[in-house]
Amino acid sequence: MLKQIFYLFVFVVVVTSCGSSSENDSEVITDSFDRVAMLTNITDNIIIPSYEDFSTKMSALKQDGETFTATPNIQNMNTLRASWLNAYKSWQHIEMYNIGRAEEIQYSFFMNIYPLTVRDVENNIASGSYDLDSPNNHDAQGFPALDYLLHGLADSDEAILEKYTATENKDNYKAYLTDVLAQMDALTTEVVNDFISNKSAFVASVSNTATSSVNKLINDYIFYYEKNLRAAKIGIPAGIFSSNPLPEKVEGFYKQDISKTLALEALSGVKLFFEGTDTLPTFKQYLESLDRQDLATSITNQLVTAQTQINTLDDNFFNQVNTDNTAMTKAYDELQKVVVLIKVDMLQAFNVSVDFIDADGD
Amino acid sequence: MYNFKKQTNAAPLAVFRLFFGLMMFASIVRFWANGWIEKLYLKPNFHFSYLGFSWVKPLGNYTYLFFVICGLAALFVAMGYKYRVAIITFFLSFLYIELMDKTTYLNHYYFISILSFLMIFLPANATFSVDAFINKKKYTNIPKWTIDSIKLLLSVVYFYAGLAKLNSDWLFRAQPLKIWLPSKYNLPFIGENLMQQNWFHFAMSWSGMLYDLAIPFLLLYKRTRIIAFVFVVFFHVFTRVLFPIGMFPFIMIVSALIFFDAKLHHKIITIIQQFLSKFSFLKKSKNQSKANTISIIDHYTFSKTIAKISYPILILFFAIQFLCPWRYLLYPGELFWTEEGYRFSWRVMLMEKAGSTNFKIVDTKTGKFFMVDNTDFLTSFQEKQMSFQPDFILEYAHFLGDHFTKQGHKNVAVFAESYVALNGRLSTKFVNNTVDLYQEKRTFKHKKWILPFSTKIEIKGI
Structure with missing residues (x-):
């Protein structure tokens, strides 16, 4: 009996080791899934186009801001508002990339921390001296600050415009708007340029370690979905994490009727990223290569279900929370x-x- | 009938003691150097306790003291200096460290705990030890059962680990190796090809099972011993390359030397003595002059009182070792799912299990609720472990209930939204989310609030 076990064991081990040597001697069969190709696709066809799109819209936003501060009138304000919304929508597609320079400088903290602390904004404007690089001002700049400056300063458009034309502090308001835009634009340029110049190193880093690009991207994706999308856009305002609903914590609180647009935009970004195509592989194709078609399908279906559910909501999440x-x-x-x-x-x-x-x- | 009076050469046990002590010392140093004391015991605000041991907690910066004591005790064990006190100290301090937080439970640590307990009763300082040198007494032979008891414990570990692999997930789905091996794609030479092959996952599963079941016998049988040891080295080095299992492979390799005859151990002792003498010329002369005065005693025998105390304890100890892994049979449901009776049973590397478990704090009077952010209370490692282990979920639910009651919340009830995925199956709901876990007692009884393992791919086997 012992001998039989022994022979059986030797046999298995020998087979195992022979297998390995012949495998190495003959042509090298590589793993069916090419992670470099996946990262290259994600970089070239998802990240960089998104970055470039946002860059362009950010520049336009800054440009329109300059026009408005030079000539504050209703028409210029509306132009600025429109390009703010454009850029805000585009932003939803890049917020998840907490990589490279974006991670080092905590780019997204300067761009989209909400709810805004109005008191800080007003104090900064009143005093005229502030340091937007300070973490204390994370919640006093970026898209939420622009939202407030363009929609939240007063009840009517005329009254808002007056802040830039007629009040005692009008120059400070204009300066703050300009500074916030300049900060956003400068950081964006820095992040985008850095990513493009380090692209090849990023694409090549596919080892299974905690610091490799591929693993960080996977973690960033999940983190973004869980915290910035699920919790921040829907969960927190709905009061999932608090005793009572907190409708004032919706994204785009001052404009209000865009919270659904932004949430759907973010979700479509997440979905696009996941799905890829056969020639342009992303996570879905990676899962399929691991024989997890079942999971890939479940994720796609559930993303669609979530999308459908969000579509039933009011454009204005503030109203939605308060009514139903x-x-x-x-x-x-x-x-x-x-x-x-x-x-x-x-x-x-x-x-x-x-x-x-x-x-x-x- | 086993002859407890039979004697055998003392060298194998002495060598075992030396290597065990050194390995333990290295493990403690490594643990400290990696910053794990702080990360695992000081940083968390909350610790998961073994049932009945919630009084064992990290003691702030004094926690380091336990590691100092444990490390020094290990060195004393290695040297064989004040051996009995040293091994008892080692056992107790190591046990305390392990009991502080069950998040860090590893079968390896359990192995070391029980091995060091066993060693308390063995005359491992009979020869080649500072004790022998100081007491001027050296024993050539010791009771054979003392060495056999270590062989038995090692055999139990391997054999039960093998038995645990006799299940359909391991043998017929090659899980979890099918998940783990392909992710080692950046290993040189074999990562991009061999690790990706389906047949290789099966070959690894089956040979792993056969290895565990057969290796005790191959080591015990003289004619296969050398080849068996080659297997031991190969197997453990290979698993070390593949998985983050720290010092364990080296401990097992060195432990397996106990199966060899005393001849080998005499050689090892001679080499070490030569090595030591090269380094300290002073000691050499001292040693030689004093060595003459050491009396060599042929047989080590236990005094009657010691035998009376230790024999029943050891018999009970081994009875527990034999029976404990089977205690899962007392629980209904799928073992891998409920994990009731999973620990302390040599179930090593059998599952790739992960979960997502979030808690809802409800005011039962008003129906108002909110969800808890686990990161407010747990480290990422704790959250990961908590998410799929029912006893963790229950303990944490109680902690949350107490915490929010203390904060002034009224009529607190705690519900869990939990999903778990096991060995490549899609995740399914894990906990009955209509059961208020705050009202469920922490006991060894079956936890009825764990939802049954509902999957088309059942697990069959031991």
């Missing part, structure tokens, strides 16, 4: 189901290294 918060929490529930699929199932399938602690897999 149940619909809002339903949307949250559908978004949450995606979290489980990407954070538990997808992460498990990719088997991404996260921790550096000993483990024996139990």
Whole structure:
């Protein structure tokens, strides 16, 4: 009996080792999935076009801001508002890339921390001296600050315009608007240029370590979806994490009727990123290569379900929370189901290294 | 009938003691150097306790002291200096460290805990030890059962690890290796090809199972011993390359030397003595002059009182070792899913399991609720472990209930929204979200609020 076990064991080991040597000697069969190709596709066809689109819209926004501060009138204000919304929508497609320079300088903290702290904004304007680079001013700049400066200063357009034309502090208001725009534009240029110049290193970093591009991108994607999309845009205003709903925490609070537009924009960005195509692979194709077609389909379907649920909501989430918060929490529930699929199932399938602690897999 | 009076050469146990002590010392230093004391024991605000041991907690910066004590005790064990006190100290300090937070539970650590407990009863300082040198007494032979007991414990570890692999996920789906191996794509030479092959995942699963079941016998049987040891080295080095399992492979390789005859251990001792003498000329002369005065005693025998105390303890100890891995049979449901009776059973690397578990704090009177952000209370490692282990979920639910009650919330009820994925299956709901976990007691009884394992791909086997 012992001998038989022994021979069996020797046989298996020999087969195993022979297999490995012949595999290496003959042509090298590579892993069916090419991560460099995936990263290259994501970089060339998703990240860079999104960055470029945003860059252009950000420049236009800054330009329109300059026109408005030079000649503050209703028409210029409306032009500025329109390009603000354009850029804000485009921003939804790049917020998730917390990589390279964007991560180092905490780019998104300067661009889209909401709710805005109005008191800080007004104090900055009143005093005329402020440091927008300071973390204390994260919640006093970026898109939410522009939202306030363009929609929230007063009840009517005329009254808002007066802040820039007739009040004692009008120059300070104009200066603040200019400074916020300049800050956003400068940081954007810095981040985009840095990413493009480091592109080849980014694409080549595909090892399974906590710091490789591919793993960081996977983690960023999940983090963005969970925190910035699911929680910030829907969950927090719906009061999922607090005793009472907090409708004043919606994105675009001063414009109000754009919160749904922005949420859908962000969700479509997430979906586009996940899906890829056969020739332009992303996470979906990666999952399929690991025989997880079932999971890939579940994620796509659930993203669609979440999208449908959000579509039933009012354009204005502030109103939605105040009139029928149940619909809002339903949307949250559908978004949450995606979290489980990407954070538990997808992460498990990719088997991404996260921790550096000993483990024996139990 | 086993002859407890039979004697055998003392050298293998002495060598085992030396290597064990050194390995443990290195493990403690490594643990500290990696910053894990701070990361795992000081940074978290909340610690998951073993049932009945919630009084064992990290003690702020004094926690380092436990590691100092444990490391020094390991060195004393290695030297064989004040051996009995040293090994008891090591066992207790190591046990304390392990009991502080079950998030860090590893079968390896459990192995070291019980091995060091066993070693308390063994005369590992009988020869080649500072104790022998100081007491001027050196024993050539010791009772054979002392060495056999270590062999038995090692055999139990391997054999039960093998038995645990006799299940359909491991053998017929090659899970979880099918998930783990392909992710090692950046290994040189084999990462992009071999690691990706389906047949290789199966070959690894089956040979791993056969290895674990057969290796104790191959090591015990003289004619296969050398080849078995080659397997041991190969297997553990290979797993070390593939998985983050720290010092464990080296500990197992060195431990396997105990199966060899005393001849080998005498050689090892001679080499070490030569090595030591090269370094300190002073000691050499001292050693030689004093060595003459050491009396060499043929047989080590336990005094009657010690035998009376230690025999029943060790018999009970091994009875527990044999039975403990089977305690899962007392629970209904799928073991891999409920994990009731999973730990302390040599179930190593059997599951790729992950979950997402979030808690809803409800005011039962008003129906108002909010969700908890786990990162407010747990480290990412704790959250990860909590998310798929029912006993963690329950303990944390109680912690949350207490916390929010203390904060002034009224009529607190705690519900869990939990999803778990196991060995490549799609995630499914894990916890009955209509059960108020705050009202569920922490016991060893079956947890009825765990939803049944509902999947088309069942797990069959031991």
